[in-house]
Amino acid sequence: MSSTPPRPAQPAAFEEAPARRIGVVGAGQLARMMLGPAIELGLDLEVLATAPEESAAAVAATVRLGRHDDEQAVRGLADGVDALTFDHEHVPTAILEGIAGEGLAAVRPGPGALVHAQDKLVMRERLTALGHPCPRWWRIGSLAALEQALAEAGGRLVVKTPRGGYDAHGVRIVEAAEEAEDWLGTHGELLAEELVPFTRELSAQVARRPGGEASAYPVVQSLQKDGVCYEVVAPAPGLDDAAQQRIQTLALAIAEDLGVTGMLAVELFETADGRVLVNELAMRPHNTGHWSMDGAVTGQFEQHLRAVADLPLGATAPLAPVAVMVNLLGGSAEDLAPGTAAALDEEPQLKVHLYGKSVRPGRKIGHVTLLGDDAEDLLARAHRAERLIIDGPDAGAAPTAPTPEGDPR
Amino acid sequence: MSSTPPRPAQPAAFEEAPARRIGVVGAGQLARMMLGPAIELGLDLEVLATAPEESAAAVAATVRLGRHDDEQAVRGLADGVDALTFDHEHVPTAILEGIAGEGLAAVRPGPGALVHAQDKLVMRERLTALGHPCPRWWRIGSLAALEQALAEAGGRLVVKTPRGGYDAHGVRIVEAAEEAEDWLGTHGELLAEELVPFTRELSAQVARRPGGEASAYPVVQSLQKDGVCYEVVAPAPGLDDAAQQRIQTLALAIAEDLGVTGMLAVELFETADGRVLVNELAMRPHNTGHWSMDGAVTGQFEQHLRAVADLPLGATAPLAPVAVMVNLLGGSAEDLAPGTAAALDEEPQLKVHLYGKSVRPGRKIGHVTLLGDDAEDLLARAHRAERLIIDGPDAGAAPTAPTPEGDPR
Numbered sequence: 181m182s183s184t185p186p187r188p189a190q191p192a193a194f195e196e197a198p199a200r201r202i203g204v205v206g207a208g209q210l211a212r213m214m215l216g217p218a219i220e221l222g223l224d225l226e227v228l229a230t231a232p233e234e235s236a237a238a239v240a241a242t243v244r245l246g247r248h249d250d251e252q253a254v255r256g257l258a259d260g261v262d263a264l265t266f267d268h269e270h271v272p273t274a275i276l277e278g279i280a281g282e283g284l285a286a287v288r289p290g291p292g293a294l295v296h297a298q299d300k301l302v303m304r305e306r307l308t309a310l311g312h313p314c315p316r317w318w319r320i321g322s323l324a325a326l327e328q329a330l331a332e333a334g335g336r337l338v339v340k341t342p343r344g345g346y347d348a349h350g351v352r353i354v355e356a357a358e359e360a361e362d363w364l365g366t367h368g369e370l371l372a373e374e375l376v377p378f379t380r381e382l383s384a385q386v387a388r389r390p391g392g393e394a395s396a397y398p399v400v401q402s403l404q405k406d407g408v409c410y411e412v413v414a415p416a417p418g419l420d421d422a423a424q425q426r427i428q429t430l431a432l433a434i435a436e437d438l439g440v441t442g443m444l445a446v447e448l449f450e451t452a453d454g455r456v457l458v459n460e461l462a463m464r465p466h467n468t469g470h471w472s473m474d475g476a477v478t479g480q481f482e483q484h485l486r487a488v489a490d491l492p493l494g495a496t497a498p499l500a501p502v503a504v505m506v507n508l509l510g511g512s513a514e515d516l517a518p519g520t521a522a523a524l525d526e527e528p529q530l531k532v533h534l535y536g537k538s539v540r541p542g543r544k545i546g547h548v549t550l551l552g553d554d555a556e557d558l559l560a561r562a563h564r565a566e567r568l569i570i571d572g573p574d575a576g577a578a579p580t581a582p583t584p585e586g587d588p589r
Numbered sequence: 590m591s592s593t594p595p596r597p598a599q600p601a602a603f604e605e606a607p608a609r610r611i612g613v614v615g616a617g618q619l620a621r622m623m624l625g626p627a628i629e630l631g632l633d634l635e636v637l638a639t640a641p642e643e644s645a646a647a648v649a650a651t652v653r654l655g656r657h658d659d660e661q662a663v664r665g666l667a668d669g670v671d672a673l674t675f676d677h678e679h680v681p682t683a684i685l686e687g688i689a690g691e692g693l694a695a696v697r698p699g700p701g702a703l704v705h706a707q708d709k710l711v712m713r714e715r716l717t718a719l720g721h722p723c724p725r726w727w728r729i730g731s732l733a734a735l736e737q738a739l740a741e742a743g744g745r746l747v748v749k750t751p752r753g754g755y756d757a758h759g760v761r762i763v764e765a766a767e768e769a770e771d772w773l774g775t776h777g778e779l780l781a782e783e784l785v786p787f788t789r790e791l792s793a794q795v796a797r798r799p800g801g802e803a804s805a806y807p808v809v810q811s812l813q814k815d816g817v818c819y820e821v822v823a824p825a826p827g828l829d830d831a832a833q834q835r836i837q838t839l840a841l842a843i844a845e846d847l848g849v850t851g852m853l854a855v856e857l858f859e860t861a862d863g864r865v866l867v868n869e870l871a872m873r874p875h876n877t878g879h880w881s882m883d884g885a886v887t888g889q890f891e892q893h894l895r896a897v898a899d900l901p902l903g904a905t906a907p908l909a910p911v912a913v914m915v916n917l918l919g920g921s922a923e924d925l926a927p928g929t930a931a932a933l934d935e936e937p938q939l940k941v942h943l944y945g946k947s948v949r950p951g952r953k954i955g956h957v958t959l960l961g962d963d964a965e966d967l968l969a970r971a972h973r974a975e976r977l978i979i980d981g982p983d984a985g986a987a988p989t990a991p992t993p994e995g996d997p998r
Contacts, residue, residue, distance in 0.1 A: 198926055198927075198930050200926065212628060213628075213629075215624075215625070215628055216624070216625025216626075216628055216629065217625075219621060219622075219624055219625055219648045220622075220625065220940075220941070221940045221941065221943065222926075222941070222943030222944075222955075224946055225882060238650065239628045239650045240633075240650055241647065241648045241649055241650055275698075295609040341896075389816070418753075452870075477937075477938055477960070478937075479939075486933070489928055490785075490936070491929075491933055492930060492933040492936050493937065494933070494939075495938045497938075499909070499960075500908070501909045515604075516631070517607055517609065517631075521607050521900055524895070524900055524901040524903070525901040528886075528887075528901070528902065528903050528904040528917040529886055529903075529904045530903075531629075531886075532629070532630065533629045534629070534630065534631030536631055546631075551908075553888070
């Protein structure tokens with residue numbers, strides 16, 4: 181589905197022609213997976229990496245070394261490109277405001293949008309004001325406020341640091357205010373949310389261009405493991421067309437309301453009565469959209485680049501009735517090559533994506549996808565391949581239980 | 590379809606584990622389109638380029654400068670990789686024999702196979718000895734021999750230089766021996782072939798691993814324009830299952846007979862009575878296989894890398910009933926960006942692949958693909974996109990007639 185609201189009256193000068201040179205702040209696997217589509221589209225990509233061995237830095241033609249929170253480094257990147265985008269959402273807002281304000285480069289998504297993916301309190305406040313469905317939440321500035329919220333919520337809350345969290349990091353379930361005392365000291369304010377009794381997690385992804393053209397992907401079902409995305413089924417099983425469309429409309433509305441440019445992922449809780457509540461927002465390609473690299477006409481990395489470059493968006497139609505994606509989280513094999521060969525041998529349909537990262541237990545080191553008709557069958561086969569790759573061909577088929585560690589995406 | 594002959598008794602030492610570092614001699618668009626799949630598979634690719642602005646050199650992380658016929662340059666590349674492969678077939682056989690003989694790197698395809706794609710006389714002699722269907726052909730060493738062949742062929746022949754030709758280069762239709770006198774002087778021997786009254790051209794692509802595992806893609810129909818591949822429909826319309834399988838079996842047999850490693854393209858003439866005759870061989874990804882990047886489970890560039898790395902081959906099943914590919918041959922637009930944006934805007938299903946090359950009339954500068962159900966409809970839309978891209982959004986919809994120039998692939 182697609183919507184094209186009127187173009188803003190006064191686009192900035194750098195929004196008038198498609199961007200050709202794109203700078204990516206951060207060089208993790210998301211930047212890495214932009215490289216292939218950038219090559220095919222003829223876009224020049226430059227990545228800002230903290231070290232030359234980072235996932236994208238190891239394979240990009242143009243790498244700049246520097247930190248995402250070093251103003252000179254980010255400005256240096258911006259200075260040589262038409263548009264700036266992100267591998268993660270941790271670039272300080274002030275740096276981006278400076279770059280956008282001076283017109284050094286187009287910042288996509290812009291700092292005014294991105295702050296909603298950076299600061300969970302800002303996100304909750306804005307979504308609530310806009311009337312978008314959220315869990316009950318509390319702004320917590322003191323132990324007393326947390327005690328009061330706990331009492332209102334029935335004794336248990338999810339407490340989150342507003343900034344800097346990712347995957348399971350920066351998230352705690354607390355039953356007593358003291359359990360979050362250290363965070364109150366370091367962060368000043370915290371976000372507390374009810375524990376939503378969700379039946380499953382969904383993810384809705386949309387892309388939006390600077391002028392407002394937007395396009396939605398099929399809503400998918402995602403399964404987390406210890407707070408890390410682990411498995412995705414696209415489209416979400418059992419979600420009827422009306423529900424698909426209602427959720428796509430919600431995600432498109434959020435993209436429009438917040439003025440997002442690029443990919444937006446809206447992670448959702450689905451409740452037993454069929455409602456959805458917004459859990460998190462990400463303004464970049466997202467783990468729950470990796471299936472689209474192999475499973476949709478336009479993969480999310482290409483789509484993100486098209487949106488960021490202000491090129492027309494591509495079709496989001498799936499290439500098969502069902503696509504599944506399973507993350508490769510570091511297991512017992514340090515060398516992934518033997519298990520990868522075994523998995524490819526067993527499963528000629530398998531698409532393997534390796535991130536070139538050293539293996540640590542639970543670390544996201546790659547993912548696999550499969551297309552077909554039957555989600556259960558595809559998942560079983562994808563998990564079999566997963567175990568071969570992460571534990572090696574000789575480790576047997578026993579499932580591993582990775583412990584999340586990590587990466588901010 | 591797939592066949593797995595027994596593994597040779599004594600594989601070379603470097604054939605025992607999958608290759609991780611792959612060197613590509615040549616840095617044209619074929620090397621460029623290997624980069625995305627190499628990144629996803631976690632293979633390190635190094636390209637040997639004659640200039641840093643070449644198609645693949647401009648976007649590869651690791652580039653070595655040097656010529657394909659400079660022994661030290663090719664050996665330098667081989668020395669740092671596990672396996673060597675090619676963007677084109679013009680590397681002198683002696684250089685490759687030295688590298689393979691010393692075990693400096695695995696050469697895939699090996700020089701003993703590659704010579705059949707390098708030297709058209711060697712190819713004709715071998716295919717004829719093996720009983721594979723060829724046009725009538727003559728080895729021409731003198732004007733008198735060419736006169737005699739012309740008489741036998743009814744007064745017209747296709748004359749080809751055995752080595753160094755590509756696209757329309759190195760090919761002439763002659764009616765008098767003198768028309769090839771200059772080539773006889775420079776090449777010594779020439780290949781002469783009957784003009785086959787073909788109804789259309791087909792192309793059969795297969796991949797083969799060092800141990801013999803092989804896999805065939807659907808046979809496609811290709812249309813040339815002035816000797817340059819212009820348009821491909823996959824699978825070939827109207828080719829029934831039996832004919833598809835018969836031609837795939839032929840291509841698999843040639844790959845096995847010649848000991849090919851990597852992708853093999855067998856370009857074929859189809860005659861009015863339904864026979865096929867081998868026209869040319871290419872031992873690398875081929876223009877007639879570009880559709881598979883977007884249209885098959887495993888694209889030809891990924892498949893070539895898997896074969897060259899000695900990883901299990903991927904499924905070759907198409908992702909849609911029909912895929913079409915149309916080449917972008919340089920037209921009136923020097924800057925492809927405005928037309929590309931217009932084409933993407935008109936056609937959200939379109940996949941655009943740009944090679945990063947400067948525009949010259951008729952030069953291969955990219956290609957587009959579309960997937961769907963109806964070949965005629967898809968071709969019309971792909972050609973409309975082609976004209977927008979090569980002539981720009983303001984040039985109207987009149988078809989251009991590019992003159993081939995160019996590139997050895």
